[in-house]
Amino acid sequence: MALALQTFSTVKEANAALTVAGTRYLGGGTLVVRAANEGDVSVSILIRSTEPSLSAITVSGDKVRIGASVTMAAIACHPDLSSLAHAARAVGGPAIRNMATVGGNLFAPAPYGDFTVALLALDTTVSTKDGEVPIETFVAKRESNHAIVTAVGFTLPVDGGFRFLKVSRVKPTGVAVLSIAAVLEQAPDGTVSSARIALGCMADRPMRATAAEKALLGRKLTSDGIEPALAVARDGTSPITDPIASAWYRNEVLPVHLGRLLLA
DSSP states (O other): OOOEEEEESSHHHHHHHTTSTTEEEOSSSTTHHHHHHTTOOSOOEEEEEOOGGGGOEEEETTEEEEETTOBHHHHHTOGGGGGGHHHHHTSSOHHHHTTOBHHHHTTOOTTOOHHHHHHHHTTOEEEETTEEEEHHHHHHTGGGOOSOOOEEEEEOOOTTOEEEEEEESSTTTOOEEEEEEEEEEEOTTSBEEEEEEEEESSSSSOEEOHHHHHHHBTOBSSTTTTHHHHHTTTTTOOOOOOSSOOHHHHHHHHHHHHHHHHHO
16 A cells, blocks of 8 residues: 655644544654554555754753654764663664654554653653643553654653663564663662652553552662562563563563662
8 A cells, every 4th residue: 555755844734734534643664664564554644744843852951852753873872861872772773773763662562662661760751732741641541642742851860870671582682571661769878769660561551660669668779678679560560472472471570670670
């Protein structure tokens, strides 16, 4: 089936074009073009916007705003986003990272969407024409979103506060068995004062490990200190089963890899 491509200079015009049946927004194309190649006939017109703000990265102090069209490759090499470079490089190989965008990754189904796991741990907000919403809310209802994502925003964690791990059978660019991101803050005595932990592949979309977060509070990042968090790491999860790994396997290895991340 032939696909038509329409390009608009503003997001407003592109949003208007998306009200027509059979349209889909084109970011980097790693999801929508693949779907078309695999036989998805629901899309006949691809819509894109060249508005400059979509491709901009703005860092002001510890506040970061990343346009939805920014690629993983651009994030990986940005001097002010070095803490996120590892998470950006976890998305596919070089060819994919040169095309895959922040906005598109928000819609990637498990076992993809590794960078969204990082954004969830960072307590990111997602911007559309309707305003800003917490990423947790956006991801939960992403199928019902019909407005173009324009940007994501978050506060940079303190040095050493952000941690990310992708577990895959084929390294370094294989599909994830699971991915974990954590943003931790510690008190002067070394105990955890704040924790946000996000998981990939442990549901049909990235999710928070809220029970593990609560169990970490007031504990030190030692083998004994993290044990209560590991014991409840599976709470609320519903892992996917795919050719990479079964739900049972993902549940079994989650505490192991979470422990490695917390002790890193």
